[in-house]
Amino acid sequence: MGVPVVRVVLALACAAQFMVVLDVSVVNVALPAVQDDLGFTDAGLPWVAGAYTLAFAGFLLLGGRLADLAGARRTFLAGLLLFCLPSLVGGLAAAPGVLVAARAAQGIGAAVLAPATLTIITTTIPEGPRRTRALAVWTAVGLVGGASGNLVGGLLTETLSWRWILLVNVPVGLAAAVLARRVPAGRRARARRLDVPGAVAATAGLTLLAFGVLQAESRGWADVRTAGALGGAVALLGALARIETRAADPLLPPRLLRSRGVGLGNVLMLLAGGCFQVPMWYFLTLYMQDVLGLSALETGLGFLPHTLVTMLVGLQVTPRLMRRVDDRALVAAGAAVAAAGFLWQGAAAGLLTQGGGSYVRDVLGPAVLVSVGGGLLNTPLTATVTAGVAGADAGAASGLMNTAKQVGGAVGLAALAAATGTYGAAFLAMSVMLGVMAVASLALPARRDAPDVPRRSGQPNEGSRR
Missing domain, CATH: 1.20.1250.20 (MFS general substrate transporter like domains)
Structure with a gap:
């Protein structure tokens, strides 16, 4: 191309x-x-x-x-x-x-x-490296959009x-x-029919899950509507798992989850979403406004270091490292660095509960570590969960990855808001989650970018797996 x-x-x-x-x-x-x-x-x-x-x-x-x-x-x-x-x-x-x-x-x-x-x-x-660079830009743009x-x-x-x-x-x-x-335009899959039972179970189950999480944020986990929605979500997603094993053309092909890169990778994406997606923006926004006393516009500007460092690392450093270092090592290193940043942020927030403090001392330092970690781990993790996926399943793999991110962010926010009483505790909990992610990521399949080489027609240049 x-x-x-x-x-x-x-x-x-x-x-x-x-x-x-x-x-x-x-x-x-x-x-x-x-x-x-x-x-x-x-x-x-x-x-x-x-x-x-x-x-x-x-x-x-x-x-x-x-x-x-x-x-x-x-x-x-x-x-x-x-x-x-x-x-x-x-x-x-x-x-x-x-x-x-x-x-x-x-x-x-x-x-x-x-x-x-x-x-x-x-x-x-x-x-290969060209796709890696594209994924790095795509990932960075998503993080910038959120921040x-x-x-x-x-x-x-x-x-x-x-x-x-x-x-x-x-x-x-x-x-x-x-x-x-x-x-x-690309090619359509051979199958012309949509897995309607699977689509109904997945859509209804995930919608109920999101609704239950939203209710938990405002009403608590013990509320009848929260419990009912979450119970219905579990039942429908359980039904989805059964439907997909029997469907001729499943919505979420089980063969995808049998791949260690896709299966474990999306579990790690769920954990990453529980920290880097909505929860970090939510708690840091409240911390900067309620504790440091910044205005809404000043708070928005306060996220610029997160954006700039993430883009610098994600676009300039990580793609080069992916040619020399296994993706799983980069994911582990990024998670560990980000965990240290959230630990620092949690300690700073724990000392300041009624105003005072300094943005430079209590936010900027942790922001650099968190953003370096996020810039290191997001692109190799995205590459891992999409590597080796057949073209006919590329959309399903993309949908699964995006679902893991969004569900991780929504559930993470509700769980952290309900289980932690202070900003400091929320950031410390994120540090623990990323520590678990750092260890678990070592079980991902080894993968490293192969160099761009001229290709024969019909023979894609694939990243190497060992």
Whole structure:
């Protein structure tokens, strides 16, 4: 594949991934303005964020498999439409119900779009250093999107209107649709039928799981609705496991999970999501505002070191190391460094409970360690869980990886919020989780990038496994 097409594929995937991840957190700063403008009740306001998260988590496995059945480019364009049209509706909403419904529809579009962005990369760029560089950029953009949500939301709300946190997706989506015309269409899977029972069980089970977690955050784990939703989720996901072993063309092929890289790799992705996804942004945002007394805009700017260090390490250092060092060693080293950063952050937060402290001393130092660790581990872990996957299962593998991230973030946030009484305890718990991840990652299959070499037709350049 020519370099210009690779660049188009990467630009397309990254633009869409940035939008999808950004919209998880971009509304948080704008919620007071939304409430004043549309008249939300205190009980209804959290659903502006929750409806998106609920639908996003619930439809990810289905969205991933659609990329295999319909082709990555077709699925990408469908997801783009499903994401941008509700963004327009939500940005123009005049009533609370319309905005919540639009956010839920956005979440469904995101669940179709997010796996397609990774599938486009893994099905058009062969394994090796070129794909590694593409995955490094894609991963960094996702982390930047999450970390910059508060900053972007604050800037748009203060300078324009809260409505632009949604309306801005429309021109970006149109530009992405134009770029998508230059991406190879790819092949559809031979199977023409969707695993409907598996799709119903997966979507309903993951939606109930996300709903139960959202209820646990506000009502506690012992609440009847929380327990009922989580119990239903366990039952449906158990049914999914049984359905998939019997289906002719399963939504989540069991052969994927039999691969140690995919199976164990996604367990580690779940742990990483429980630290680097929503939990870190959530607790650090509250810590900087409630303890250090920073404004919303200052807090958004406070995440810049996380963004810059993660990009520097993830884009410049990690791809080079992946040619010389096993991926599992990089994942282990990154998890250990990040664990040290969260340990430092937890100790600093534990000493400051009623204001005071210094951003430079109590946030910047830990941020460097956490970001170095995240920059080291995310790309090799993503490469591991997508390596060696057949093209017909690339969408399913992408959907599974995205599901692990989102479920890890949602469950991690609820569990940490319920089990820890202080910011310091939450950061220390993240340190322990990453310590476990560092040890467990040593059981991943050994993998290292092979150099780019000229390829014969039909023979992909694959990363080496030992």
